[in-house]
Amino acid sequence: MSASKPRIATTSLAGCFGCHMSLLDIDRRILQLAELVEFDRSPINDFKTFGDRRCAIGLIEGGCCNEENVETLRDFRKHCDLLISVGDCATMGGIPAMRNTVPLEACFAEAYLDGPTVYNPSGKIPGDAELPLILDRVYPCHEVVKMDYHLPGCPPSADTLWAALVALLTDKPVELPYPLLKYD
């Protein structure tokens, strides 16, 4: 019957994987989730590309801090019917966005040249072509592609994620009870 199950994909962009940990925090309900859905591209199963069927839901942790994040996010938008910003980083940039008020050059200098714990005898800033180019600032997901829902929180609680997923999978509106909408 797995062919008829809705598919879920997840990814972590400029995030800390805390939101994915929160998803695992639904504890035994993860068995119920496994009954309801099939996991597509996700760090949970380590599938790195999308399968050949569309996904019903894409969960995005983290905002966009480099070109690879943007590419991944656009790929998710292409393959998923509903795209959800999960957590504060996806919703507003979060901790990585603290660099947004500092010029990029100063950020690089602090990270690779002048920081108190830096050991870099070559005095070079990494610039290998393999490395994704960093963006001028960190962008919330909805400033890059259209996002359908936002679940803020650092991270959103397991109950919040569960409530939203159950609502979406049963075609109900996502209406979080008051204690489940939090920014901290």
Place this chain on the structure above:
Amino acid sequence: MEHMEQYSITIDGRTLTAWEGQTIMEAAHDAGIYVPHLCYLRGLVPFGSCRVCTVKADGRFVSACTQPVTPKMTIENDSEELLDLRRSLIEMLFVEGNHFCMFCEKSGNCELQAIAYRLGISAPRHDYQFPERRLDASHPDIFLDMNRCILCARCVRASRDLDGKGCFDFVGRGRGRRIAVNAEARLSDTVVDVTDEAIDVCPVGAILKKRVGFKVPIGRRTYDLEPIGSDLEARRRPRAAAPTGGAS
């Protein structure tokens, strides 16, 4: 209170008694009706800057904190139109500053955040601006973090009118408008004291007391479980017993 006229007004179809000279905010408050607000604080001269308390009185948009009641006034407070207008205002305040709630000591006790929760805002419709703002940690007992200031002027009014010191005021215009301290450079050069009213009135985490931090853990704070305004709504009485106000 002698010879004070009583007016009959309606808010969202509910008839209540208001007193001559009261603002809409005061009349609503007496009746246990919550009108969301940020710059307004009982005991301070109304300032009317945040517009979050915008209501429709006899068909016109007015700020409830500054508009006096008139006889038979018909007021809309809880309509979808007004809720969305307020949502938009709150969202603008979020994108115009740097609000990192995940590490803000005020989180859970913050009135801006609490109104956003109450209005069900999950993300702003406007793009984030990430402005460059100052942090002043010079004072031994007080932080001043302009990343979170929403220019409500509560500190200005409290320091001037309640503390009699005038430690804070606005400088600049338009987008450049900001709070400055009444000294050459830093907060530590002013006569401000941690026991001043001005330190307690800040609705957000822009003025914080040092060494308080997360003494009350996240999850057990004022607005973690109950929306802002619920305490007022729980006290809802059928009729106003006595007028409030007189601060202005």
